[in-house]
Structure formats: C-alpha cells, structure tokens
Amino acid sequence: MPTPGPRPRARRPFSRLSGCKMSAAKASAPVDQVLTANRLSDGKVVFFSADGGWDERIDRARVVAKADGEALMAAAAGTVGEVVEPYLIDVDIVAEGGSAGPVPRRYRERIRAFGPSIHPQFAK
C-alpha cells in the first residue's frame, strides 16, 4: 500500500502503451510535432503524412520541430477539407524496436495514435 509523500511514478500495466514508448518521453528531449485530425468520412484518427496526404499511421507522419508547427499547419491547408479539427501534438522520436517513429508525449494522444488499449485487435 502507498505511503504518504510522493508516490512512485506509475508503471503502466497495459502492454501496448508501455515499454520503450513510455521511457522515450523525456521532458529534456527536443520537442517535435506532427499534425493530427479525424478523417471526415469515417472519423478515423489520421496524421498529415510525409507525402502530403492524411494517413492512419503515425509512423508515416511528417515530423517537424516544434518551431515549425505552424508551417506544418500551413502545408496541410489545402487538404483540411478531408478531416475534422486538425491540431498539432508533441511527439518524441523513438529510434529502436518495432514501434520506431514518432510517439506522442501525452497518453491521451498515444491512445488516439495506437488504438484503444482494451482492444489489441484494433491496435494500429
């Protein structure tokens, strides 16, 4: 049982969201951003991709330095009709493993990017 005072940092018991993705989130690391939204036609989570379209996979997202976030928004301006409510999220770049690529810093965005933690069959 917990003792008074600072609590130990939570270890996430849910495999899809744990492991290297979590340990990658370091406040001191340089912050990158990707642009995300929900696709208009089916509501699916999408990311503005390297090839200028919208893609369901975050590992194909165009990654920019935080300072260039607004420019990324501008680059996507011609395609925002395909999506709903685009916004920028902070990511860390994970180099190793099967989940190499951008990983959102906030767990809300990790769940959006990788699918509901309770349905591994819907994971992306």
Next chain:
Amino acid sequence: MYRYDEFDHAFVAQRVEQFREQAARRLAGTLSEDEFKPHRLMNGLYLQLHAYMLRVAIPYGTLSSRQMRKLAHIARAYDRGYGHFTTRQNIQYNWPALKDVPDILAELAAVEMHAIQTSGNCIRNITADPFAGVAADEIEDPRIYAEIIRQWSSLHPEFSFLPRKFKIAVTGAAEDRAAIAFHDIGLQLVRAEDGEVGFAVLVGGGQGRTPMIAKTIRPFLPKAHLLSYLEAILRVYNLLGRRDNLFKARIKILVHEVGTEAFTDMVEEEWAQLKGGPVELPDGELERILAYFRPPAYERLEAVTPAVDVQARADPAFAAWVRANLVAHKQPGYAIVNLSLKAEGEPPGDATDAQMDAIADLADRYSLGEIRVTHEQNLVLPNVKAGDLYELWQALRPLGLATANIGHVTDIIACPGLDYCSLANARSIPIAQAITRRFNDLARIHDLAELKIKISGCINACGHHHVGHIGILGVDKKGEEFYQITLGGDATRTAAIGSIVGPAFSSDQVVDAVETVVNTYVDVRAPGERFLDTYRRLGPAPFKESLYAAH
C-alpha cells in the same frame, strides 16, 4: 410495448432523409464542420477519440427481440461487431463511418428506433425502472408515463435549446432502480392515503463535477397534471438556468442557488398558469398509451416451482445464479432474469453482435419476446417461466451471459473512459477489467454481499462514481493516470454521495487499493452487514487507516 403510429413513422423517416442530405452536403464540403455539428449532434452522432460514435435511444430501456436483432445487425454490418449499453439505457456504437450513418438511421427507423435527442441541450431519453411492468414491488408501470413524457418532449419547440441537457427518470416501484434522485427530474409513482396514484416529484439531482441529491418539490402530483407540472418546471429552468457558465447550467445548480422552497414556489406559480390548459393530457390519451403496455398473455402457473429447487440443489453453479441474478416477478410462476454484461475481463456493458442475436432468440423462446436494458449496464429477460430457468441458464453459459454477479463487486458500472472518450482524463474500462480478474472467485464475490463499484474516467461522472459504494474517479496528475477513491455513495432510496477517502492511487495501485477497502470491510463488518451498512456505521476511519497508514 409502444408501437409507432403513422405520425411517428413519418416523422422519424423524415428526419432520416434530412440527415442523409445534411451528411451528403458535409461530405461534399458544402457544409463546414461548424455548420454540420449541431445537425449530427441532434441525431446522436458524436466525434470521439478514435471515430464517430452513434448513441441510439432505447426509450425507458425496453427492447423487442426484433429491435435487438437490428442492433446486432448494425453492430455487424456498420461497426466492429459490438455495441455498448450505457447508464442511460441507450446503446452506443463506437466506430460508425459518417457516410454510413444515414443508412444506420434508416435501419433503426425500420424497427421504430432513432437517435434523436441523445445529445444536445434538450430532454434526453426518458429512463425508467428496468423491471417496469413486471416487478413485484410496483404500484403501476412507469413506462406508460415515460412514453407520455417521451412524446411530449420529442422536438418540444420550447425545450429544444435549454441551458443544458435534461434527464428525466421514472419509477413505479418501492425500490429505486432508476436512480431518480440523481436526475434533473425524478418521478416516483406513489399511492395517497385515499388510494389515488400520483407522482412524487424530485428536482435538481445530478452527478458531474457538482453532485447533488434531488429535492422533493411536490410529494403528490395527480397523474392528470403530469405534463403541465413538468412544463412548469422546464419553463422556470429555461428562464433562470445559467446560460453564462457551462458548469453551472444544470437545473441542480439553479435549485441549489435559489433554494428548494423558492424554486418550488416559482414552479407552483408557473403551474397555476398552465394547470388545466392545453398541455394537459387529452381525454383518452392515457388509456391509448396504457393499451400498449398491457401485460402479455401470462400462463397461470403455480407460485412455487419445486423443479427449480431440485435443480438448484443438484447444481450449485445454477443455485448461485438463481440467488444473484433473479428478481421477484409480479406474476406467479415467472421470474425476472438479469443477464450480466460484466463477465470476467470484459468491458462493462459491451455486447457482441452474436450475443445480441442470441439474446433476441432467447427472449423469443423464454421471455415473450422482450428485453430490458438496465442503467447498471446489464440486460434483462423480464418474463421467464420458473420452469424454464435451468434451460435458459444452460443456454446463457456458453454465451458468457450467465455470470452470477448482479449487484456484487464485479457488477461494475464504467464509462468508456479514455479508451474512447475525448473528454476523459483516464481510462476506466481497464480498471474494471482488472477488478473483475482480481475478484474472480464466485464464493468470495457472494460473501461480499451487495457491493457496487462505479468508475468514471473524468469529473463528468458518466460512470456514476459519486454513487458507487466504492467510487473510482480517473484524474490526470502531471500526465499520468491516477484514481481517486470515494466511499459510501448510494443511488437508491437511501441516496448518498460518496466521500473522497484520501490521496489518489496510480493505475497499478488502484486495484490493490480497492481490494484493501474490500478486505477492511470483511474484517470489520457485523454479521449480515452490507458494505454500505458497515461504512455508515463506522465511517471512513478504518478504510483510511488500512489504505494510508505507513507500514
């Protein structure tokens, strides 16, 4: 049950075609999201974390087998093979595509269902005692009045843009199974000393960030004046409800701020203008609606079915299910059967398309074609002959629908939480799943007697954590999921709002913490005491001690 008349059919069909056109214009880009959003919300279509979410109304939680089959078909054909039954007796689909939604609404209309007023600042689906019409402890079937309120409130022009959403629940029974004290309006059918049946009217209950227990503003309202009195309450709220602050816009805040007495006076004054006027139910209308809710053709059976006792003696697992999941029926020889949607490791309230189809078949075979949805996220076969129980139970087991845990520690209410919901701060379902895995021994579950755990993923309290005997609220603490525990909540006639027991727990501590609370109860309970009784007798001290004392 109620059947649509020509007006209902035409109206719902018209709405489907209107939405078809609106969706087509949105997909073509001629409507912006800002323009389209109010239209989709008026048809129950939200945009959630991963996809659109369609919330379909199940008026007062009553479904025919034909409707259940349609819900299964929609889950299979347009979604990902499951649906989620909610605390408002509705069903939600988590993955529909916008382009398919007009077709889904057309499919629903074919079985007299829709998604109108399942969102927005209007009067939402009217909920009721899930055992309405069959409960042994009932004065009258509350669905008759729920249906009258549904018809009155559907597209009511004056009440389509209220300060905030508005939820009404009705019960006709002595025991409150509809959480009426936690609704904007709660109605309870009561019998006066002279034998006349009317309503006790409760106003201003709710959960969310400011939980309130409803106040009784009228202990007895004659049935004939139901609509004029509701109209008076809604008018006072519509005029005075806070439109300047989203968090203070519900009627509970108004009642709290002006005081129950002053609020009651305002309602009574407004009612004096409306009473006996055109809003009152026309002659013959009550009888017309009542005819739809006449009891089905029950067989005349013996009250006691010895075969059930014999089967129960022979099969302890069946006996446990009979003990936990059955409720007394008003008709001799029949039983109300709860189907638990809280099997070990499953998301509370979820049912697959195959389960829904099977339940529809079982309803036809064993329950006169009828199914109910409970606000505790389970399903009910309301009309089962006692002699059929053993056979039904055997059919339910392979479907994962025979978990003998109704009202027990694993019969958990949980909101969708951060796995689906864009408002959530933390996940709810994985905590519920972990608790059902921790408490997976039936003897232990039953030894813990009645124990209700309710989990919300944010302060909006869709998972009813305020009224959980043990409530769990997910919070975001510096980017991590933490869970606050409340104790002593109660959604029934002895309504109470739970109190926070102490600092929150991390996601990998919270199940241990729940088990500590449960074990503490076992250690300190008096013989025959439920968790709530023990908590009320001893207060939070022993639980705080075991949770937080330094070891």
